[in-house]
Amino acid sequence: MARPVKVKLIECPRDAMQGVNYFISTADKIKYLNLLLKAGFDTLDFGSFVSPKAIPQLADTAEVLNNLDIGSSTTKLLAIVANLRGVDEALKHPSITYLGYPFSISEIFQKRNTNSNIKTSLSTVEELLSKCDKAQKTAVIYLSMAFGNPYGEEWNEELVVKWTSELVKRGASIISLSDTVGVSTPTNIANLFDGISTSFPEIEVGVHLHSRPENWREKIDAAYQNGCRRFDAAIRGFGGCPMASDSLTGNIATENLIGYLEENNEPLGLDMQSIEKAIRFSFKIFH
Numbered sequence: 485m486a487r488p489v490k491v492k493l494i495e496c497p498r499d500a501m502q503g504v505n506y507f508i509s510t511a512d513k514i515k516y517l518n519l520l521l522k523a524g525f526d527t528l529d530f531g532s533f534v535s536p537k538a539i540p541q542l543a544d545t546a547e548v549l550n551n552l553d554i555g556s557s558t559t560k561l562l563a564i565v566a567n568l569r570g571v572d573e574a575l576k577h578p579s580i581t582y583l584g585y586p587f588s589i590s591e592i593f594q595k596r597n598t599n600s601n602i603k604t605s606l607s608t609v610e611e612l613l614s615k616c617d618k619a620q621k622t623a624v625i626y627l628s629m630a631f632g633n634p635y636g637e638e639w640n641e642e643l644v645v646k647w648t649s650e651l652v653k654r655g656a657s658i659i660s661l662s663d664t665v666g667v668s669t670p671t672n673i674a675n676l677f678d679g680i681s682t683s684f685p686e687i688e689v690g691v692h693l694h695s696r697p698e699n700w701r702e703k704i705d706a707a708y709q710n711g712c713r714r715f716d717a718a719i720r721g722f723g724g725c726p727m728a729s730d731s732l733t734g735n736i737a738t739e740n741l742i743g744y745l746e747e748n749n750e751p752l753g754l755d756m757q758s759i760e761k762a763i764r765f766s767f768k769i770f771h
């Protein structure tokens with residue numbers, strides 16, 4: 485899997501919805517996702533097959549999926565899984581192309597997020613890769629806490645390179661460097677993106693950044709100027725991982741990212757009318 489030449493936009497309503505503390509009705513999720521499926525994103529990170537006790541908001545992922553208008557969409561579907569049971573659940577759905585797994589370089593976050601440690605999580609990744617291979621699916625490994633550690637554990641760029649190398653050795657072909665709680669800086673984004681994509685040219689590297697609204701641009705710019713062409717984002721910047729901390733730091737807002745990429749003359753092939761409809765509908769579900 486080489487570096488993408490064309491920009492890939494990964495829209496993440498799953499991330500946007502997972503921490504919302506009231507239940508978004510299944511019907512509204514379906515309507516929202518169907519609007520996003522018309523927009524022309526490369527991938528829709530639409531839901532997760534995880535414990536409903538951990539993430540009650542997404543307990544209806546299978547039902548939502550069964551009601552999506554995927555027939556005419558060119559967008560590929562990605563579901564997050566956090567254990568092998570979730571992998572098996574996701575693999576039951578032929579319409580899912582990507583299974584995303586949060587592999588953390590922080591022991592504390594791995595435990596909080598998946599109730600396992602890094603060693604066990606690495607075995608889960610091995611099984612995930614093998615199961616995806618057999619089912620002709622692709623795993624996307626999120627390298628959580630890639631840009632810093634909010635719990636005071638060791639963090640440095642060598643650690644990120646070390647864990648990336650372990651994942652690549654096991655066959656990971658897409659790795660998304662994730663700033664789970666929004667602590668990245670333009671400097672460490674630039675250094676890490678450049679370092680990882682240069683050291684592992686055989687894989688596709690993306691960024692899944694969280695950011696306060698005031699500094700999204702410098703972070704995206706640092707990734708883009710260092711060759712990043714795979715970006716995760718969410719409409720109006722909603723989101724964050726409720727397993728990481730009590731206060732959520734949102735995603736990069738899709739509409740800001742689109743504006744930035746258009747300024748850089750990137751052909752995105754998006755249907756802006758559908759995106760505007762999705763933005764309007766988002767006011768109904770995020771309040």
Ligand SMILES: CC(C)(COP(=O)([O-])OP(=O)([O-])OC[C@H]1O[C@@H](n2cnc3c(N)ncnc32)[C@H](O)[C@@H]1OP(=O)([O-])[O-])[C@@H](O)C(=O)NCCC(=O)NCCSC(=O)C[C@@](C)(O)CC(=O)[O-]
Pocket residue numbers: 499502532533534535536537538539564566567569570571573584585586596597598599626627628629662663664665692724725726727
């Ligand atoms: C991984 C577990 C399940 C381990 O949690 P556990 O407690 O060790 O699991 P367990 O096997 O002991 O089971 C506990 C309960 O969960 C159920 N269960 C167990 N597995 C499943 C499953 N697959 N589907 C449905 N139900 C499941 C199981 O049946 C049982 O139910 P009970 O008997 O108590 O009623 C849990 O920790 C979990 O679900 N974590 C959620 C992780 C998650 O969704 N996090 C947010 C997404 S990742 C993210 O946001 C980061 C990312 C991707 O954006 C990148 C970044 O920013 O870093």
